[in-house]
Amino acid sequence: MKIKYLFLILIVNQSVFAQNKIQTLKSNTKSISIKEGESFYKDVWDVSPEINPDIFITNRFKKSKKITFYSDIDSISFEVKPQKKYNFVILINNTEKAFTQINTFQNETPSLSPKLVYQRKKLTDKIENDTIPFLLGQDNRIHIKGKINSSEYLDFLFDTGAGANVITSSLINTKVKLEIDGSSENSGSDGKSIVQTSSNNIMEIGNLVWQNVSLVSIDYKNFPFDAVLSWKSFGNKSIEIDYNKNRLIIHNTPIGNLVGYSKSEMKLIEGIPYIKCKLIINDKEYETWYDFDTGSNATLSISQKFASENSLNNTMKNIGTAKTRGSTGIEFKQNKVLLPKLKIGGFEMYQVPIFVSEKDPENGHEYNENIGNNILKRFDAILDFKNNFIYLKPNQLMYKSTLD
Template sequence: MKRLFLYLPILFAHTLFAQSKLPVIRATAKSVSVKDGEFLNKNSWTLTPSARPDVFTADRTREAKYVTFYTDIDSIRVQVKPGTRYNFVILLNGKDSCFTQVASAIPPEDKFKNVAATHDTIPFTLTTHDAIAVKAVINNTDTLMLHLDLSSFDVHLTRDAILKKTHLLVTQPDAIAGKVTPNFNKMAKVTRLQMGQVVFTDPPVSTTGSTAHEMDGRFAWNLFEGKTIELDYDKSLIIIHNNLAKIPKGYQRSKLIFNRSNALVRGSFKIDGKVYTGNFSMDTGSETAMIVDSGWVGKQHLPVDRLKLIKSMTFSDPQNRTFQSNVVLTPSYTINNFPLGNVPALILSSKINPAGYELNFLGNDLLKRFNMLLDLKNDFIYLKPNHLIDVKYKQSS
């Protein structure tokens, strides 16, 4: 998954070439496998000689780790720490120099030193499908509706919205007219993205085939790295704090956990007096309350067969194979010391794994009940119940 193109200053391209004796490895094929920490992604990286540099942003962590690039004939292993960058060259077929950089997802500490305290606001609307909808203007001309998705990364625009609502394909008139298939790899660059008072220059943008209901795309937490995101459902505001000296009363704190750049929070079920604790990704783009991975259920021995069955759901995969998942009613679920009763949970079939690895999700039918502070400088999450805390869950019956 090449969410591997985080934006870095253009200045680096000049400093890279000024360096001498960069490490060089060889390749005869464009596909490269990358091991990021303990996770190996086979043939996930494509060599691009024209990119100077081509930046691989390692999964976010505050711990030191190794990232290894495996070409078809060679390899290189580099250590990644917060704020670091490592440069090397992959020589393709003995002639094309692919300048490559492995970068930490966390910027250098000096980027955040002596930053004035500002509090920029982004108004939002909570849709009937529980999407946190924000009006966004790209390149000063095109208005789209994007939603905040805390389980995503970077900015993603739907191909349909790009074609019908933007000028990003202005150099492809036949595609706009419907005569040929658009080439989204050659669309114009998004140089400016504005949401409320917040403006991003050259944000990392890619295409997607799906997003929340009625949305043109989504934006993620990593745009605000090093800051605090305040999500206030009572005032319908996203507030971005450069520095937040004092946490308001009523919030409960817990550690924010990151796994493969997914922002996770700890949560616990209590069933028949026994507690089952796990990590949950915050999928604010989903209108469900909770999705639980079958692998985690098996390891925890969660007694789902003793829970009330609300309904069964049948899914089909691309090979037209069908399988079933159940929505059950969990008697008690606690997050940040706040207990919630009778939370509906979709228990995934063992054949469904949207993340590709074991991962549970909290959807916005649950998360919308809490105002949130997401501290991306110190990695803490603060929650406080809001006016939606007692509304009925959509899948509760």
């Protein structure tokens, strides 16, 4: 019975594509680019002939918008409306067919995260960089004033460790008017959870305005901020964090005069920027990728997995314990130890208090190491998301503030 049932499904799927003359996109590769509305995503769609149909789900929208698929030799476009399905075929090397479908049903989880593009309230003919003032709080975090849907001013946390913009759940329809219309999986340092989402919001920060903003609703408790501003709000531009003048500079043009900066490779892991750091213990180096996390108020944390694999437990002086929790709210105990030497971006720090997890989250990241803003604030930083580099330069906070 199971075989007959599967055979019937295949016949039905084939008949769907046979009802009308189906448009065809020719390609010599299985890597396809997509333009959804005004957002272009390069090489994001892997053609899967074995899936029938292979479904692309749009982000939520009203009225209509244009969807274009680009191959290395061809393109195909559809003017789509909500609650519809649009079928076409991707023909690979003139031999292999992949039956593909665009699904615009609004209750489905989108295939791609919407790209955010901001506009200036005050227009200027001159192309210039955009500057956002911030306050470096006593919690070591970067705080920015902004609005959502014409709300009163909110306290935004600028978080390079966040892959989405977030609103604190308790503020919804109290301080901020918005509609919950979806859900998604939230992956944090302490595990994964299903959270509610809201689409088509307006976000304002300084002279900048974002339309059609998707927000994740997270039940932050006892955290000193109202919302989270993700680095993704600035696309693939370069973000300069200047702790001397307390400002973010969003560079629309290439950056010159990088004297004094050290250049490091940046790796995006699950949409989050990572940088390599080295722990030096008894003249031996232990290197891995660390989440470059301005949203963390800590120094540096390593997972129990990394500590165990490198035999780091009980190799450093224990100076206390701590509890940590991420966006899912789950608490984990950590041992606070004293690291003899840390290398980051070509610079060295000594006698650094760091944290070693006693137990790792069951569904955490593959790379669960984290470097927080109690260290990062000591460096002026430039995150070049177009070329995947991080530039660091020690600032006035390097020796003036105390490492906790």
